[in-house]
Amino acid sequence: MSLDDHAEELASDLGVDKEEVKSDLENLVEYSVPVEEAKDSLRRKYGDDSGGGGGPTTKSIADITTGDSNVTVTGTVLTVGKRSIRYQGSDNVIFEGEIADETGKISYTAWDDFGLQAGQTITAGNAGIREWEGDPELNLGESTTIGLADEDLDVSYPVGGDAGLAELEPGDRGRTIEVTALEVETKTIDGRDGETDILSGILADETTRLPFTDWEPHEAITEGASIRLEDVFVREFRGAPSVNVSEFTTVTPLDRTVEATDEAPRLAVRDAIESGGLFDAELVGNVIAVRDGSGLIERCPDCGRVVQNGQCRTHGAVDGVDDLRIKAILDDGTGTVTAILDDELTEEIYGGGIEDAKEHAREEMDQEAVADDIRETLVGREFRVRGSLSVDEYGANLNARSFDETDDDPASRAGDLLTEVRG
Helix, strand or coil: CCHHHHHHHHHHHHCCCHHHHHHHHHHHHHCCCCHHHHHHHHHHHCCCCCCCCCCCEECCHHHCCCCCCEEEEEEEEEEEEEEEEEECCEEEEEEEEEEEECCEEEEEEECCCCCCCCCCEEEEEEEEEEEECCEEEEEECCCCEEEECCCCCCCCCCCCCECCHHHCCCCCCCEEEEEEEEEEEEEEEEECCEEEEEEEEEEECCCCEEEEEECCCCCCCCCCCEEEEEEEEEEEECCEEEEEECCCCEEEECCCCCCCCCCCCECCHHHHHHCCEEEEEEEEEEEEEECCCCEEEEECCCCCCECECCEECCCEECCCEEEEEEEEEEECCCCEEEEEECHHHHHHHHCCCHHHHHHHHHHHCCCHHHHHHHHHHHCCCEEEEEEEEEEECCEEEEEEEEEEECCCCHHHHHHHHHHHHHC
16 A cells, blocks of 8 residues: 555545645654554544554453554563654654563553553553564553553563673663673764764673664773663664663663673574674684685775775776685584685785785786685685674675684594583
8 A cells, every 4th residue: 555545544534634644644654653653643643542443452462463553461561771762853762671471572662751660560551563673562652551550470581671791682672781891982973963972892791792882972981891781772783782872871880890701602603693693703614615706806995895897886986905805605514604804814814915915816817816825725624713793685794803723623522512412
């Protein structure tokens, strides 16, 4: 159904001017509000709280689907986060987190301050449903009623939001973490209100490491500091979770040192891929091939993309800048991943820098000679690779921070694996 058809249907239901409804609908959709949610918003605006049907249906959380319009649900508040967003050109403060009952849990966004607190068992009446990244989400608005339930629920999910970094997933809100800031850098970005200073870097605890962004720089976030961050949210950045610190995050220095792990979780390739993305992971496998686009390459001087035949897909004809790279296919028997090595790691493996590679290519009158030399060095050997894993429709790529040949005894490792399987 087109936007015009939605507007005509809505105007007919509400008995108002179609063009006025269409204009309002276009504005909401322009700001990425799903069509059905936008229609519900306009129904409330024009005085019809029916949501396009009868009253809301009472449902267990596990039974809520993206096809629902409005529901009444009883659940325990697991987390409460607070964040500022820009909606229809204005800054709005929203509340978000997760609610659970005995059947499951669901995320929510509250456009009004209902005074929600972690641990409360509430009944949300006439809560809208919208689709968020393929899953249903409760949308608590001006037509929603919130009341304390008569009895507490026995839910199987932790209440309060405290988590280790390894437990965080994109979409988490209202989380509390205790970490050490390993790296902190001040950056100036072109924000929604012009140039803005932010902090970025790497956080660590006993479980893993993750990148972070502090959108309202907090003085307590300094390199080496052990801190408690209350009310952070998690986004996906380059396929892995990233911690986001906002103006509503409380940052408190700790009187203890959070030990930062020096180890990355070591995973089978299949398990790593099924995770959907990891900032820090270690994989071990055999290099079975070195892909095209390895060795001596050229990059666009403006965007850094690889240049093909003097052409950048973004900037057209350019004078490419020479660089070195390796794209090695790693296989551990459970799956394959492409390990991407930057110029420094490539130089170590190739045994020379860019000038050496250019001279080699001139002598052989073939730029592929550099990649062929790298293939002879790598293919058929086993390596331990540590880096950041991203997974998308084009496959799994591990941007390597280290790349070392293994010195493990294969027979011993096989024995350990058999013992684990049998045991």
